Amino acid sequence: MTTLILGGTGKTGRRVAQRVDNARIASRTTGFDLGDPSSWASALDGVTAVYLVEPDLQAGPRLPRFVTEAVAAGARRLVLLSAPRAGEEGHPLHAAERAVRDSGVGWTILHPNWFAQNFSEGPWAQELRDGVLTLPTGDGRAPFIDAEDIAEVAAAAVTDDRHDGEVYELTGPRAVGFGEAVALIARATGREIRYADVDPEAFIERQTAYGVPENVARLLTGLLTDLRDGRGADLEDGVERALGRPPRAFEDFVAVTFRPAA
Template sequence: MQTTLILGGTGKTGRRIARRLENARIASRTDGFDLGDTASWASALDGVTAVYLVEPDLRAARLPRFVDHAVAAGVSRLVMLSAPRAGEEGHPLHAAERAVRESGAGWTILRPQWFAQNFSEGPWAAGIREGVLALPAGAGAAPFVDAEDIADVAAAALTDDRHAGEVYDLTGPRAVGFGEAVDLIARAAGREIEYADVEPRVFVERQIAYGVPETVARLLTGLLADLREGRGADLGDGVERALGRPPRSFEEFVAATTWLVS
């Protein structure tokens, strides 16, 4: 039976993928695994035939070396959670994508847009709970993708050879503005929530004050600022190509989520 190692196995996509696989092994610090500690890799990879790859720290460059170790240990299938434009030189995940492509193993790369779950269990959840979501996205819109769709595609790619060599751009079925998104959530939650646009410079300063490293704060702010300039709203066909069905809508995500009150 295939054994699949899931990096980030307690995260938004990892835990959902684990529920979909019969023989999943979670790579976590509680079990002694550390992506930054090569000494912990051998035991995690023992008997593993497929790996779901996630790099939680965009400042790090650990995945290429881990990929080499994984393939040397007998892994024959790699599925990487990447990001839009990671195929371009200079992107933080470019080297990792290249390592996956050149590994000699069967590979699939997933490039999701902004997660819908960012509103419910990610970096924007606190603002939703508190009643004001302040972001530097202006009137921009994004085709938010449901993490359940990402998990469905990843599980398929980890278990079916027909996804080998594919790069899947994963989005929702339409671009949704932040104002509309917050209104939909407010109606579902039965309370007032507002979206407030803030200047990118102010947002960077706030993130740094909250303890976010400056390089990460500027990277994330730049991605959100792209939306206010009308970039990042393009739709991808990855969900439909991989699964033969359309992606879940933002409205479906909202209806299926329990919205907590602060």
């Protein structure tokens, strides 16, 4: 079996690739571009399974077309990294989910909650290094899911047909407040780091000042303010159903990822 890993250098993709034999990484570093259909055929040649990721939620319905091409090229198993509520009309990943479900081959859909790795990779990590994490989340909490768990579920799904037809809602074992999360990281690193709540409109203005398109900034802010309003904190059993074990605790993620400052 050869498994094509979209986003093979990203948060989950590179971790899936480490767990799958005969993984083929599809990224711009390997000449693949999801926005350029002319680059698809060579990536799909001989592929039997595909891990699907859409890195740009504003890119339009290119993933459904890619699903069609993948199945035509011989892929017989699809695993889609999606998002909670993506099954609803109007969600940017709704068409991708429909395409995977209607593909005629084995499929699995993953709905991960907020990644624990947001604190160690990406813009949250830079803010933590600067000493203040500023988000419009108030006292909201999230059951952060370790990307290692997501990758382990994805690797199982692309290699074992017992996961066919499953939609796995993936969360950590408990909901953690942002203030608590930052305090745990500060204690692990031995540095002074704090969490600051910010007004949603001020957060949007700051994102657009950094060059983020306004529609993207509003989408992200809406997801964060959902947490402020108490939504998105429910625990799910997807990791345990898929792997037969509980998900990793946020405290374990912190202990492995963060080290005392030199």
